Amino acid sequence: MSKTILVVEDYDDVRSLMKLLLESYGYQVTEAADGLEAVESIRAPFPDLVLMDISMPRMDGLEATKAIRKLDYNEPHNSDS
Numbered sequence: 001m002s003k004t005i006l007v008v009e010d011y012d013d014v015r016s017l018m019k020l021l022l023e024s025y026g027y028q029v030t031e032a033a034d035g036l037e038a039v040e041s042i043r044a045p046f047p048d049l050v051l052m053d054i055s056m057p058r059m060d061g062l063e064a065t066k067a068i069r070k071l072d073y074n075e076p077h078n079s080d081s
Helices: 012-024 035-041 061-069
Strands: 004-008 028-032 049-052
Touching (some): 004 035, 012 028, 035 049, 049 061
Parallel strands (some): 004 049
């Protein structure tokens, strides 16, 4: 099973480029257009890695990271371990 990466970026072209690059290395990529969308989409299953932009509308990357850290990581997730 491939590792999942959540790419959080407000610019569509940057997000698409990152997705294309990461998928070429065999990763499964999910996307969010801002911090709020990231927090809402990360509930479960949890990604193995989050690549987060800092400056975004609605909720910036720092706020989103704080909110994600508060989530319950004891739920089942898609890790190979």
